[in-house]
C-alpha cells in the first residue's frame with residue numbers, strides 16, 4: 033500500500049495544486065496549544081511537519097528559534113512531542129505527520145528507541161537537519177525497515193553527482209531548500225531560478241515527490257505553485273509569536289494564515 | 299580505541315571523519331556539505347604545497363613572531379618547592395594569544411580560495427581580535443560573532459576588533475556566550491557560504507575545522523621541542539605539559555609533537571573551567587564526565603541534559619566557557635593518553651595572583667586555570683620533574699574582571 037505521504041501528494045495532484053506542508057514547533061507555546069493548532073490547521077494542510085525543539089539549532093533563523101526556545105522554556109520534552117503526534121493521529125488518522133529536528137535529540141534518546149516510539153505514535157516521516165547523506169545512510173535504512181519515511185534534503189549547493197546519489201537513496205519525499213539560507217530568510221532567489229533547479233531534481237526521478245521550502249510566505253507561495261509541495265514554517269511561527277504578543281488567539285490566527293496560504297495555491 | 303604513532307593526531311580519523319570511531323564527524327546541514335568539501339580539498343592541497351608552507355612559515359616568523367619563549371619560573375618554583383615550573387610564553391605572539399596561528403592560516407586559505415569575506419566566532423575575544431588582524435593584513439572583510447555577555451566582559455579585545463575594521467555581530471540568544479556565537483556564525487555561513495569563508499576559533503566544529511586549527515597551533519609544540527632539547531640537552535625523563543582546555547586548540551598545539559612519547563615520560567594534563575566554586579554550572583565536559591553528544595557539527599563530550607539540550611555553562615574565563623570540547627581531546631581522554639581535570643574560578647584567580655606576584659608574567663584567566671593545576675601538583679613532585687605551562691594568553695583583556703574580583707588594575 034502506498035504511504036500516507038504519497039497519497040497526500042496524489043490527492044493534491046488530483047486537485048491540480050501543490051501539496052501544502054506546514055511546520056510548527058511541538059509545545060509552542062504550550063503542549064495543549066500546539067496540538068490545538070495542529071488539529072485546526074490540518075483541515076487545510078496536506079502534510080504536517082512537527083518540530084522537536086533543540087536549544088542549539090544551527091540551521092534555523094530567528095522565528096523558528098523563538099518558537100523552539102519558547103517551547104523548551106515551557107517544559108516540552110521529547111516524550112511530549114510523541115504524545116502530541118499520537119493524540120493528533122488519533123483524530124486525524126490519515127493525515128501524514130513528519131517529525132523534524134536535530135540529530136543530538138535522537139542520539140540521546142537512542143536511535144532504535146526513537147524509531148520505535150515514532151512507530152507507536154504513528155509518525156509517518158522524519159527530517160533530521162544535521163544528518164546529511166551519506167552519514168544518514170544507516171539511520172535512513174533503519175527508518176525504512178520501520179516503515180517510516182526518511183526525508184532527504186537537497187540544497188542549491190548540492191552537486192549533480194551528490195544529487196543522483198541522494199535521490200537514489202531517498203524514500204517518497206525530497207525536500208529542496210530554495211536558497212542559501214537558514215529558515216526564515218527572505219526569498220533572495222527568483223522563483224524562476226528556484227523552479228529551474230527544482231525541475232533538474234524532478235528530472236532524475238519523476239516518481240519522487242519534491243517539496244520546496246525556506247522563504248515561503250503569503251507573498252511568495254503563489255510563484256512556486258508548480259512544485260509538488262510547498263512548506264511554510266517561519267511565517268507560521270511568526271504568527272504564533274505575534275498572537276502571543278497581542279494576546280490574541282493563536283489557533284484562530286494561525287488557521288487563518290494557513291487558509292490564506294491554501295487559497296493562493298488552489 | 300588506539301592512538302597510532304608517527305601520524306599527526308589530526309589525521310587519525312576514519313573516512314567519515316571520526317576519531318576513535320565516535321568523536322568528530324561532520325553533522326552539518328546539506329547546504330554546508332559543498333563548502334565543507336571544497337575546504338577539505340583545498341586544505342589537503344595547500345598543506346602539501348611547498349609554496350604555501352613557505353608562506354605560512356614566513357608569516358609565522360615575521361608576522362606572528364615565532365618562536366615564543368620558554369622561560370623558567372624560578373621564583374614560583376622556589377616558593378612552591380618540588381618540581382621546576384616553566385612557561386611557554388605563547389602570549390608573546392602577535393595579538394597576545396595562540397589564536398593568531400589559526401586566524402593567520404584561515405586568512406591564507408581564504409585568500410587561496412579567492413574569497414573576500416571571512417567570518418568567525420569568539421568568546422574571550424582573542425579569536426575575533428586575531429581574525430580581525432589577519433583579515434586586515436590580508437585585505438579581507440571581516441565579521442565576528444560574539445555573545446552579548448562576552449562583549450561586555452572582554453571589552454579591550456572588542457575595541458581591538460573594531461579598530462581593525464571588523465564588524466562585531468552581538469549574539470543575544472541563549473546564554474549570550476561562545477556557544478551562541480558559534481551557532482550564529484554557522485548560521486551566517488549557511489546563508490553566505492558562496493562568497494564567505496568561515497573560521498572556527500578552536501579545534502571544534504565539523505572535522506575539517508578541527509584539522510585546520512590543530513595544524514595551525516601545532517607550531518607551538520614544534521618550537522617547544524626544539525627549545526626543550528636546547529635547554530636540557532635532551533628531552534628530560536619527567537615532563538608534565540599543562541594546558542587549559544576550552545575548545546582545546548592551544549592544548550593540542552602544545553602537545554602534538556609529544557603525543558608519541560610514553561605517558562610516564564611526558565604527561566599531558568588538560569585543565570577545564572570548573573566554574574564558580576559553589577555553582578552547579580561549569581564548562582568541564584571531559585573532567586566532569588559529560589555524555590557524548592553532537593554540538594556544532596561534531597560528536598564530543600558535551601554538557602547537556604538527558605534530552606540532548608545543551609546546558610548553560612559558567613566560567614570566569616570567557617575563552618573556556620563552552621559546553622563542548624574538541625573531538626581529539628575526547629580521543630586523548632578515552633585512550634588515556636591525556637589526563638583532564640578542572641580548576642574553579644576561585645582557583646584560577648588565586649593562581650593568577652600568585653604567578654603575577656612572583657613572576658614577570660601576566661597570564662589571562664584561561665591559562666591561569668592551567669597554572670592552578672601546576673601550583674597544586676608542583677610541591678608534591680620531585681626536583682627533576684619539569685612542569686611546563688602554556689601561558690597562552692595575556693591578561694590585558696581581563697582588566698575589568700580582575701579589577702572587579704581583586705580590586706586592582
Ligand SMILES: Cc1ncc(COP(=O)(O)O)c(C=O)c1O
Nearest residue numbers: 500544545546547548617664691
Ligand atoms: C587565551 C586563551 N586561552 C585559551 C582559550 C581556550 O581555547 P582553546 O582551548 O581552543 O585554546 C582561549 C579562547 O578564547 C583563549 O583566548
